[in-house]
Amino acid sequence: MASVLDHQRRRLQACFAEHGVGADDQSRITLFVQSLKAINSGVLARLEFQPLDWAPWKFLHTQYFRELEMSTLLSRATSWSTNPLVYMEAGTLNLGLWSRTRAWDYMQAPLEPDARFYRYLAMSHALLSVVRLIPLLPPSLPLDTPFLQALHDVEEENGRQIQLQIRLLKQLELGLSRKEREALVEEERDKVEACYLELLESLCPEQATG
Amino acid sequence: MPAFEFDGHELYYELHGREGDPVLTIINGLSMRTSHWGPYFQLLPQAGVRVLTYDMLGQGASSKPVLGASFADHAAGLHALHAHLGIERPYVFGISFGGVVALRYAVDYPDALAGLIPVSTFSELDAQLRGHATNLYVGLVRVGFGFYLDLLMPLNFSNAWIAEHQELIQLIRRVGVSTNELYGIQNLMESMAGFESMTEELAGITAPTLILNGEFDWLTPRHLHDILRRGIVNSRLVLVPRVCHAFTLEIPQLTSRLIADFIHQVEGSGWAGDQTVWVSAEDPQADALLERCPGDHLRAIPLPAERPKRRKSRSAASSTRVKAPPVRS
Numbered sequence: 001m002a003s004v005l006d007h008q009r010r011r012l013q014a015c016f017a018e019h020g021v022g023a024d025d026q027s028r029i030t031l032f033v034q035s036l037k038a039i040n041s042g043v044l045a046r047l048e049f050q051p052l053d054w055a056p057w058k059f060l061h062t063q064y065f066r067e068l069e070m071s072t073l074l075s076r077a078t079s080w081s082t083n084p085l086v087y088m089e090a091g092t093l094n095l096g097l098w099s100r101t102r103a104w105d106y107m108q109a110p111l112e113p114d115a116r117f118y119r120y121l122a123m124s125h126a127l128l129s130v131v132r133l134i135p136l137l138p139p140s141l142p143l144d145t146p147f148l149q150a151l152h153d154v155e156e157e158n159g160r161q162i163q164l165q166i167r168l169l170k171q172l173e174l175g176l177s178r179k180e181r182e183a184l185v186e187e188e189r190d191k192v193e194a195c196y197l198e199l200l201e202s203l204c205p206e207q208a209t210g
Numbered sequence: 211m212p213a214f215e216f217d218g219h220e221l222y223y224e225l226h227g228r229e230g231d232p233v234l235t236i237i238n239g240l241s242m243r244t245s246h247w248g249p250y251f252q253l254l255p256q257a258g259v260r261v262l263t264y265d266m267l268g269q270g271a272s273s274k275p276v277l278g279a280s281f282a283d284h285a286a287g288l289h290a291l292h293a294h295l296g297i298e299r300p301y302v303f304g305i306s307f308g309g310v311v312a313l314r315y316a317v318d319y320p321d322a323l324a325g326l327i328p329v330s331t332f333s334e335l336d337a338q339l340r341g342h343a344t345n346l347y348v349g350l351v352r353v354g355f356g357f358y359l360d361l362l363m364p365l366n367f368s369n370a371w372i373a374e375h376q377e378l379i380q381l382i383r384r385v386g387v388s389t390n391e392l393y394g395i396q397n398l399m400e401s402m403a404g405f406e407s408m409t410e411e412l413a414g415i416t417a418p419t420l421i422l423n424g425e426f427d428w429l430t431p432r433h434l435h436d437i438l439r440r441g442i443v444n445s446r447l448v449l450v451p452r453v454c455h456a457f458t459l460e461i462p463q464l465t466s467r468l469i470a471d472f473i474h475q476v477e478g479s480g481w482a483g484d485q486t487v488w489v490s491a492e493d494p495q496a497d498a499l500l501e502r503c504p505g506d507h508l509r510a511i512p513l514p515a516e517r518p519k520r521r522k523s524r525s526a527a528s529s530t531r532v533k534a535p536p537v538r539s
Contacts, residue, residue: 006271135388159351160351166397182276185276
């Protein structure tokens with residue numbers, strides 16, 4: 001998977017260096033990122049109805065609102081495409097994301113410190129860290145458009161928000177061995193990576209075979 | 211892209227130079243990649259040294275375990291990589307965080323190296339270094355990866371180099387942000403939280419050891435390298451003039467010469483690990499590259515070395531006591 005992702009990153013760097021990031025690709029990226037944020041904030045929204053007597057509550061609460069903020073920021077900064085095919089393809093990608101991650105599993109019942117919650121943490125860690133878009137841009141391309149600046153802001157905020165996932169994945173005691181926890185984390189990561197790869201393949205379609 | 215699988219993770223590596231030449235293994239510092247050693251892939255093979263460099267777990271192109279890895283894991287991974295490549299007695303060079311991994315490797319696998327080169331590094335965390343590490347960590351997790359790199363730049367490079375390379379520094383920053391994963395670097399930094407002093411274990415290192423310290427390395431200053439010198443019996447400390455923590459990036463020609471000369475001395479049985487302190491010339495082409503350090507090498511003020519203190523007899527001490535000046539009313 002790593003080499004396939006690497007190949008796609010190189011292809012996109014070359015494409016964006018030549019053509020910049022046009023409205024079609026901006027729309028595809030934003031729709032995908034908004035879908036990630038919808039999954040995470042959809043799970044976190046449940047906490048707004050739960051009692052405050054759990055130490056991580058305030059961090060989960062903060063992440064909920066930050067996810068909404070980043071989603072709307074990116075939406076406002078996007079030059080939206082007028083091509084209906086872009087939205088149809090994005091819908092298919094997003095459906096794959098929801099079904100692969102089984103996001104609805106985490107939205108059925110209150111969140112508690114259990115194995116299901118640990119799996120949610122692994123999935124949301126992957127959502128915040130696997131899907132990186134700034135590395136797709138050539139380093140010499142200035143981040144001086146509203147869209148690129150917003151993408152940069154989303155990634156920086158992801159780095160701050162993921163602290164919650166990092167702490168809990170490392171410290172939450174659920175009786176799982178290190179190997180079991182590593183396996184579970186990798187499993188969720190593989191799902192998100194597969195969806196991310198599909199997004200990359202959909203960008204710069206005229207050079208998709210490059 | 212060559213990669214070696216170890217314990218379920220991939221280690222990305224590069225090997226440059228002629229088979230049969232002594233091998234130098236380079237262990238990166240935090241947020242470094244194999245490509246940072248580009249000039250060494252030319253310079254060292256020209257000097258008869260083969261170069262193996264790799265990305266440690268958590269950074270570069272290697273796997274980034276979400277739950278982290280310990281120093282012992284890094285040393286074990288490197289030992290397995292050497293075995294995989296059939297390298298029995300490499301010279302192990304490590305800078306900064308990678309220097310600690312190199313020390314761990316030398317302690318854990320004393321028969322699996324021909325020489326050790328710890329650079330800009332430490333065996334224990336003192337109050338200042340712990341403070342720097344905390345600041346870098348907080349900058350990374352509370353502000354972001356770009357800010358963490360901004361904090362490092364003036365610690366890593368000299369004034370002159372920064373002034374001459376403004377555009378390159380912006381590029382390094384952007385590439386650094388793009389090619390690293392915050393959680394991977396964070397995991398490496400968090401492995402420092404449980405770091406226990408290795409100073410007592412230094413006595414177990416018997417390999418010839420060249421310790422390199424930049425003159426103006428305020429992140430890991432002189433006294434931390436002197437702890438290594440005093441602890442490793444078969445060592446020498448070399449001070450590299452006018453450079454800072456990441457001097458290997460700034461002066462690859464000089465650093466390559468220091469490394470190659472050391473390796474050829476050991477290979478030719480000309481090495482004398484006598485725990486002495488030396489100063490390098492600035493010119494990598496200098497005929498005599500090293501000269502003994504005059505004065506007190508632990509001072510930034512160039513004072514002569516302190517003479518050993520003699521105990522004075524009570525009568526002598528009282529006769530030399532300075533009288534207090536009369537108080538004027």
